[in-house]
Amino acid sequence: MALIKEGVVYEAIVTLLAGSEPYATPVGFWRLGDEVLIKLYKGSRTHSLLKTVENPVLNVTRDPFLFYRTAFKSESNGLTREDFIIDEEKGVAYLRNAEAYILLKLIGVVEYEHYGLFKYGILEAREGAVRCVEPYTRCYSSLIEMIVYATKVKAWRDLAGEELEAALRSIEDSFRVVSKTCRSRDYLVLAENIRRLVENWLRR
Numbered sequence: 001m002a003l004i005k006e007g008v009v010y011e012a013i014v015t016l017l018a019g020s021e022p023y024a025t026p027v028g029f030w031r032l033g034d035e036v037l038i039k040l041y042k043g044s045r046t047h048s049l050l051k052t053v054e055n056p057v058l059n060v061t062r063d064p065f066l067f068y069r070t071a072f073k074s075e076s077n078g079l080t081r082e083d084f085i086i087d088e089e090k091g092v093a094y095l096r097n098a099e100a101y102i103l104l105k106l107i108g109v110v111e112y113e114h115y116g117l118f119k120y121g122i123l124e125a126r127e128g129a130v131r132c133v134e135p136y137t138r139c140y141s142s143l144i145e146m147i148v149y150a151t152k153v154k155a156w157r158d159l160a161g162e163e164l165e166a167a168l169r170s171i172e173d174s175f176r177v178v179s180k181t182c183r184s185r186d187y188l189v190l191a192e193n194i195r196r197l198v199e200n201w202l203r204r
């Protein structure tokens with residue numbers, strides 16, 4: 001079962017049904033009393049879609065590939081319909097390979113200049129199909145860090161100066177940890193792909 005403590009920002013993948021199409025994106029979230037909050041920058045498709053969705057789901061996972069495919073949908077193969085469990089009647093989509101699900105109910109959105117703050121109630125928290133506990137590994141967390149900063153380089157077209165340097169430094173620092181802690185070729189290839197995407201975005 002997912003444990004969501006107050007005072008911690010967690011990362012998960014939010015899923016939703018847009019019409020009959022499932023959609024998934026990595027987000028940070030935190031709990032405040034009985035509410036769950038998600039801050040979404042304007043301009044992302046997820047920001048506009050979530051405004052129209054009553055019951056999104058937070059999918060708990062540590063799989064770097066799921067983060068990669070949902071953060072960079074067009075640059076990767078993205079997800080297929082088979083990656084989701086879809087309940088059209090309830091208007092809810094889940095990731096098939098998540099460790100746990102937190103089903104949300106929209107309370108409201110507060111729009112600020114650059115982002116919207118989405119407030120939700122928790123309808124249900126339950127286990128997913130992946131139930132074994134895997135020890136903490138810096139391999140996954142470093143890959144996910146690389147993906148986080150890569151999304152910043154991609155989204156902030158005019159990211160410049162110190163902010164850009166800090167993002168690139170974080171990507172390289174995490175890449176070094178990936179090189180030490182990920183032994184399987186798939187993860188190393190993933191890290192190289194993220195680096196390549198970043199290089200391409202810098203050339204825009």
Ligand SMILES: Cc1cc2nc3c(=O)[nH]c(=O)nc-3n(C[C@H](O)[C@H](O)[C@H](O)COP(=O)(O)O)c2cc1C
Pocket residue numbers: 011012025026027028029038039040041043044045046047067070071072073144147148151155
């Ligand atoms: C682990 C992780 C957490 C993220 N958290 C957020 C977040 O809380 N808010 C946000 O606006 N973007 C966040 N992002 C970036 C979005 O996932 C990214 O911009 C995504 O490409 C947006 O997809 P879309 O254009 O399909 O909406 C996060 C990315 C990762 C990898």
